[in-house]
Amino acid sequence: MASEEYTIDIVPLSPEHRQSVINLLMSSFFIQEPLNDMLKFEIPHEPLSWTDSMVDIALADQCSFVAVDAANPHKEIVGVILNGISNSAKQEEIPVLESEKLKFIFSLMDQVMEGYDLFKLYKTDRIFHCDVINVDEKQRGQNLSTRLISKSLDKARQLGVKAAYVVCTSVFSRKAFMRHGFQIINELLYSKHGDTRLLNMGIHDRCTLLGRQL
Numbered sequence: 579m580a581s582e583e584y585t586i587d588i589v590p591l592s593p594e595h596r597q598s599v600i601n602l603l604m605s606s607f608f609i610q611e612p613l614n615d616m617l618k619f620e621i622p623h624e625p626l627s628w629t630d631s632m633v634d635i636a637l638a639d640q641c642s643f644v645a646v647d648a649a650n651p652h653k654e655i656v657g658v659i660l661n662g663i664s665n666s667a668k669q670e671e672i673p674v675l676e677s678e679k680l681k682f683i684f685s686l687m688d689q690v691m692e693g694y695d696l697f698k699l700y701k702t703d704r705i706f707h708c709d710v711i712n713v714d715e716k717q718r719g720q721n722l723s724t725r726l727i728s729k730s731l732d733k734a735r736q737l738g739v740k741a742a743y744v745v746c747t748s749v750f751s752r753k754a755f756m757r758h759g760f761q762i763i764n765e766l767l768y769s770k771h772g773d774t775r776l777l778n779m780g781i782h783d784r785c786t787l788l789g790r791q792l
Contacts, residue, residue, distance in 0.1 A: 588644070604629070616776075661706060706743075765785070
């Protein structure tokens, strides 16, 4: 009997996937990702504006992917990776953060990236970045994160991009990217941050900036 893994296809994100991706992020990412779980977003309205913008930006950049359950008659989206490409000569489009909880998360990400010029570090003017990776809880254990990351890095190489980075707030995503050759550039330990909300994060005790050459 064939492995169930082979019923799930990794395909480029397209406009027809837009609402299904948003639904997946609302029902999975914004509930289960460690910082999101700790902050308890009011679903769907609190993170909806940011999610809409992120998906639209990913569609425009044309380098993101979804995992589609081909065995499901509705071709259900069970995983997604939202990627983008930063250009040193171009101002990057940044979604407006209306949620205070999102502002807090991005302040942590800004802190872990502070002082690091990744364009200079990797001697390039374009860098591929992975912004969101999420797999439906019911489909975990099938290497979907690995397949999504692998497909993304292949796309980056096809586009001639020479480096990639990601900021991870989960130990599982950090390990997944490190298996693909990403190395730790900087870490922000929550125990040293000072915000009491970050003191009981268990194994997800840090925000990590990782990168690699391609």
